[in-house]
Amino acid sequence: MSKTKRTKKAAGSDNIESMLREDRVFKPSKEFSKQAHIGSMAQYKKLYKRSIDDPEGFWGEQAEKELTWFKPWSKVLQWKAPNAKWFVGGQTNVSVNCLDRFLDSEKANQAAIIWEGEPAAPGIPGEERTLTYRQLHREVCQFANVLKARGIKKGDVVLIYMPMVPEAAVAMLACTRIGAIHSVVFGGFSAQSVADRIQDSQAKMVLTSDGGFRRGGVVPLKENVDNALKIKVKGRFITKSIESVIVLRRTKNKVTMKKGRDFWWHEEQAKASAECKPAKLNSEHPLFILYTSGSTGKPKGILHTTAGYLLGAKLTSKYVFDLKDNDVYWCTADIGWITGHSYVVYGPLANGATTLMYEGAPNWPGPDRFWDLVEKHRVSILYTAPTAIRAFMKWGEEWPRKHDLSSLRLLGTVGEPINPEAWMWYHRVIGGSRCPIVDTWWQTETGGIMISPLPGVTPTKPGTATLPFFGVKPEVVDDNGKAVPKNSGGKLVVRQPWPSMLRGIWGDPKRFVETYWSEVKGNYFTGDGCRQDKDGYFWIVGRIDDVLNVSGHRIGTAEVESALVSHPQVAEAAVVGRPDEIKGQALVAFVTLKGSNKGNKKLLEELRQHVGKEIGPVAKPDNVRFADALPKTRSGKIMRRLLKQIAAGNVEVQGDTSTLEDANVIAQLSKDAS
């Protein structure tokens, strides 16, 4: 950053910086604490201590109280790092815990899912649907019968590639009813990504839709599936495990239906009985696979299992969101991500709550879409991502100001560190300075929230996820796995197993051990950097591996690089993150071209599109920079640290460059940057 720029920023942010001092603390109001499930620090501390000192006692009690079982477990935990078995010998079913459990009470007629579709244009309301617990149960049972009729059995993998519609939740729950394993793929991923996930998981069926609406356009999901099913490698279809595709009709678009393979959802559903006995599943029966990016290679299929995951999702939803019967709870995540799994579907439904599902973008048809929905449905709990909050800030206060947001009582954030400015804005403008904010730290791998304030208890400070949830023992450690002193930076690890922890990487036990259990032996390594302050609060710094967090989405640099080098003109590629005001991080690709090819605007756009095609629009680089060579160490490793500085616009590269193979490379790149 140039000197003048820095001076200007400092002057402008004097005020805000003093407002955001680390010791600025927001205490929960007495009214909130009084009505909260957990209302005092003493109560939290006592329960927390118990959960750490006697995890089996604590979790055994919770599992008994919170879940419905066909058969009780004989042992709460069997732990031989890195393999955990929770509630050994027990049998349960997730759909029973999310649906049947409430059918004998008045909850049966309470809204389970309130759904809003995206409006076609300003002034035209979106589609709207409400499903009570009874109605959702019926749909789920029917669809479970559809799955069975089309040959899906316990243990089979079903790939779900659908828009944010109630049927997506129906599909997930129907899988759980019969013990099929779902693998949800975010609608923003490409045909190639769908094919890769089918190949890796050996899925037998795809559930999709003729399209999903996004910002006034249609995402061609079925067409992507068709393309995925055509992909051949060395003359062989990589998706040959797929036997059938079930397609939800959602748009008026024409799609091709392949005879004998493709079936319409509504036609199948109409034929199916509404009675379906739930499968009695072992606690450790695989529940779902969810692919997530790592620092190397292709995305890995994170495996979660039945009872432990459900208990984690249920308990965290109950205590972190302080869920009550009359809440209207809205988590804005897509079901393609873990947040959608745990906090749109499983957590809220297991608590018998009302969960709002929304299909579209936050700024369609106008920048006040979210606030319109909050007002319309009297949303009381809102859970969203810092990247969305930063976008709202940019669009201006006038949009939320147009709406009555007084129904809100609690706000949450997830996905990336929240900058204090965004926290303060969320607190003041959306929360009317009255709602507690829960900044929740967790991961696809952890299944549920790990570090978060409890809203009736924990004094919050903007920018920290504060303290661990019950049963979670995080620690900030050095390279030898030794705890570092307070206020020093280090790696975040978790010392003890917890029920909703991942059970493995689908089909790759070796990678599971290497990625998560080798950094500090016997401990779970999160991949995040962290610092604990004097009060013991955890301040997550962000990823310390080669995973970027773009708008709260995890993107592995290695994956984008291999997409780039698969383009015929690209010789080498290195992808790094640069700070971005809205997205948190933006993707910058440095590319060298083959032969005498020269970079230009057209090729830049072509490469972005190419990545979009290989991985999906979410992974398109924000910028592509052409270079004659990439800076490397003498041993041939790309010096990402330097590229990051160049990408961030720090032209005078800081740090040690003495191991550079060719100092001219960096001079050239820096010159290009200026």
Ligand code: WTA
């Ligand atoms: C980051 C999303 C800071 C972190 C649930 C983690 C956060 C990665 C927070 C997991 C938070 C998530 N504060 N950083 N409150 N929440 N992260 O698997 O780097 O998509 O490792 O799970 O997001 O992303 P994932």
